[in-house]
Amino acid sequence: MDQGLLIIALRAFLYTADLPGALIVLRTTSELGLPITERTYFVVMRFLTRQVYYDIYRARLKAIQPLFAFELIGPFDPRAITRDENAAYHWIMERLLAHNGREGTHHGSVPTVERILAQETAGPSGERLDHWPLVNMLQRALQIRAAERAKMSIPWGHNYRKRKLAQTQEEMVPKDIPMWVWPPK
Secondary structure, X not given: OOHHHHHHHHHXXXXXXXXXXXXXXXXXXXXXXXXXXXXXXXXXXXXXXXXXXXXXXXXXXXXXXXXXXXXXXXXXXXXXXXXXXXXXXXXXXXXXXXXXXXXXXXXXXXXXXXXHHOHHHHOOOOOOEOOHHHHHHHHHHHHHHHHHHHOOOHHHHHHHHHHHHHHHXXXXXXXXXXXXXXXXX
C-alpha cells in the first residue's frame, strides 16, 4: 500500500458518502506507518468544505438552521459565506481547521489552509502531519449525518458512530488476518 492508493481509497469512500470506510482508511494508514500528507488533507477538506457549503446553501433556501455546518465549524455568521465560491471555500476550510484541529495534535503538525491548497504545486513538505484533525472532522460528520437521518439529537449519533465504525473495521480489516507491516521484522 502506498500514498497514491490511500488517496484513491479515501476519495472513493468519501465520494460514495461512506464516511465509516474513509475513517477506517485513515486509521489503517496510521497503523501501517504511512504518512498523512497535504494531499490527504486536501481530499478530506475539499469533501467536507463542499458538504458545509451546501448545507448552508440548503438552510438558506429552506430558512432553517444549518446543523451540519454548525457542528463542523462552530458558531458562525451565515453572511460570511459570500457569492465568491473560492473565498467561501477558503473561509470554511479555515473554520474547519480551527474548530477541529486543536485536540490531539500531538502526532505531528496541522497544515495551514494555504499549505493544503498549494499541495499540487509544492508537493509534500516531508513534515509529519497529524491525522487526528481529519479523523475528528469525519467522526463529527458521521455522527451528525446519523442524527439528521434519524431526526434525533447528536448524542444518539455518537452511539451509531461507534457501532458503525466497529462493524466497518471488522468488514475491512478482519481480526484473524495480521496487518501487513513494512519493513518486515
